[in-house]
Amino acid sequence: MSIQPDKPGTDDPGRGRRLGVDVGTVRIGVAVSDSDARLATPVETVPRVTGLKDRDGADIDRLIELIADYGVVEVVVGLPRDLHANGSSSVRHAKEFAFRINRRLTGWDDQGRTIPVRLADERLTSVLATRALHMSGHTTKSGRGVIDQAAAVEILQSWLDARANALSATDVEDGS
Known part of the structure; x- marks a missing residue:
């Protein structure tokens, strides 16, 4: 499956x-970032109910609620790829969820603006999240929901760090 992740900082919505x-x-x-888009923190684990051919379920509705509750300006969905940057079978699920969220966020606010939904490379995020969980004394079985939140934190923090680097590189090029 040949789908490329988005590049942080491109068409950036700002603060x-x-x-x-x-x-x-x-x-x-x-996971959610602070308003300065510097630090990602876990929010919750949402049970998955929407299948690929189903109507939007409670999981999509909950994500939309969280977007509204936190006043989100950008959504970053992890794109699972292997170490050789090839798409895994889970790519279809991530792509479908990104599409569903994007569809619900089109013309989102009273000015008709759309909140961008990005796909971010998530190689090794579950591995890193599992390792961090084990280091904190939890077992994989007892911490499954926490692993998902930690993976979301890894995805978002990687995006935030790459975004900061891209924006500072743009500032340097612009002479700011």
């Missing part, structure tokens, strides 16, 4: 919170 989403087949991990 504001970002929502990170780790789409799994059973659970969806969610």
Whole structure:
């Protein structure tokens, strides 16, 4: 499957919170950034109910609620790819969720603006999240929901760091 992740900083919406989403087949991990888009923190794990051919379910509705509650300016959905940058079978799920969220956010506010939904490379995020969980003394079984949130934090923090680098590089090029 040949789908490329988006590049942080491109068409950047500016200051504001970002929502990170780790789409799994059973659970969806969610993280949010601070309003300066510097630090990602876990929010919750949403049970996955919407299948690929289903109507939007309670999981999509919950993500939309979180976007509204946090005043999000950009949504970052993890794009699962292997170490060789090839798409895995989970790419379709991530892409479908990004599409569904994007469709619900088109013309989102009273000025008709749309909140951008980005796909971010999420290689190794679950591995890093699982390792961090084990280091904190939890087992994989007891911490499954926390792993999903931690993976969402890894996805979003990687995006935020790459965004900061891209924006500072643009500032340097512009002579700012």
